[in-house]
Amino acid sequence: MIAVLAGGVGAARFLAGLVRAVPPEQVTAIVNTGDDTVLHGLHVSPDLDTVTYTLAGAVNPGTGWGLEGETFAAMDALDRYGAPTWFRLGDRDLATHLYRTGRMGSGARLSEIADEVAAAWSVPTRLIPMSDDPVRTRIELASGVEVEFQEYFVKMRHSVAVRSVRFDGAESAAPAPGVLEALSDAALVVVAPSNPVVSIGPILSIAGVSEILAGRRETVVAISPIVAGAALKGPADRLLTELGEEASVVGVARRLGPVAGTLVVDDADRDLAPEVEAAGTRCVVCPTVMRDATAARDLALEVLRVGGAA
């Protein structure tokens, strides 16, 4: 079994490649819920949904999140009420949030619901939220104002300076059933090419996760989401710099080094490999940009080989 620490779009694309390289039933994804939010009373789990929709082949290929061919009649109608609609929930996507919220109202746990949603989309890969307890990523802006993650990420389009990041609730959140077992039992643990601060960070903040990974660091392979000093998507580069790290594969290696013995970096960062190694992390260089499904599968195959699980 291969376990993958997963954020949103980058992780989803990697997972889609991985399940073309190994049987999907042999993959377990531990998914970030730090950017879950409540919108108009509905519980929204953006990363879980992005991974599910992608593995179901139903994701909007243009954005990497949301459903292909989606409509927005409800959001358009919400404008009438002057309600905030900067987080655009598609009509069909709404069904997922309605289902999740209804089930939570009946006392179901997030992890049970994730199973049900995956089954409904015929996704055989196991998708486990990192915790059934609420953990909320909070972003302290340079102005000193603290905002919810989605407000920073979507409303402000992550184009504001950040002073600090914290994971509210993490200290008391228990890992969801199966999380620690998967991380202990997996032949290989992969840290997907997700934002190391706000996508992987929350998962690592859950009790037991970092400890298990540190204890098996040699069979944990991370893939850098930073290529040639820039994030392929999202604010990983900015955040690393703002939090005093280097916006490079070296910065990623420093951040993930304690839990991942190997970092896979793109050909474009070949020159930085010695510096990654000097930081105490084995560095593997290969193409990491997942331009299409074949590239994603090839990256997965390389990661499996590097991790000794091929």
Next chain:
Amino acid sequence: MIAVLAGGVGAARFLAGLVRAVPPEQVTAIVNTGDDTVLHGLHVSPDLDTVTYTLAGAVNPGTGWGLEGETFAAMDALDRYGAPTWFRLGDRDLATHLYRTGRMGSGARLSEIADEVAAAWSVPTRLIPMSDDPVRTRIELASGVEVEFQEYFVKMRHSVAVRSVRFDGAESAAPAPGVLEALSDAALVVVAPSNPVVSIGPILSIAGVSEILAGRRETVVAISPIVAGAALKGPADRLLTELGEEASVVGVARRLGPVAGTLVVDDADRDLAPEVEAAGTRCVVCPTVMRDATAARDLALEVLRVGGAA
């Protein structure tokens, strides 16, 4: 000011006629919330929405509820999850429930939200929910099983025998701000042609409402929703019979007599007028079937005349 006790479709049509007979700002509707429900975590107020959409000219004319030209992408998508979708929430209608639920989550009262929703639809008529506190109509079936109102009304299509009806929460529910004032101050109170048991009944169960109406019974005019022994819409006829009343204007008169001094009945029930009068209620005969907006306005004009408010 004219105050109207209102349920759903019949009341909405009457109100649409009334605001063509008097300035809409001079009308206050006290609306039933006993059939409010929570679906997939969203607070749905069917009667409030039916009245709002109708007065906004946006209602689906075919059904009398819901929005014209509505789509159902979210409900169709919900089928995937095996979630109950017998209560069909349209995509644009969902926006209203999302807004209401979001506002309630922020601590807003139902009556504030009703004001905001009416304003968003440019409806100048004041629409007040009977109470900001939850009152839930429960239906005890002949089998002894008790179900929520919408389960009886929508899911079972009110085609099952009923043993009793109760309004859960009514004993402790306070009238919403403005309800008692409107009922005291109105030149005329109209009981709209709504189901006397499950639409008007909950309103009358709120502390103070029946007392005020009984005290001014001579200026309270009810319109019978039963015509020639049958309800124009819904289960009013069945319910009256099942609860031991006559399914006729006489049964309606007996039910509403304590609060309404006058009952307006359709021409089809002319022969029963003496029996209504014998039951202690003045009976006025005129066309009551609101086939179109003009018929609704003519009925409203007649009610105003009968009530001395023309």
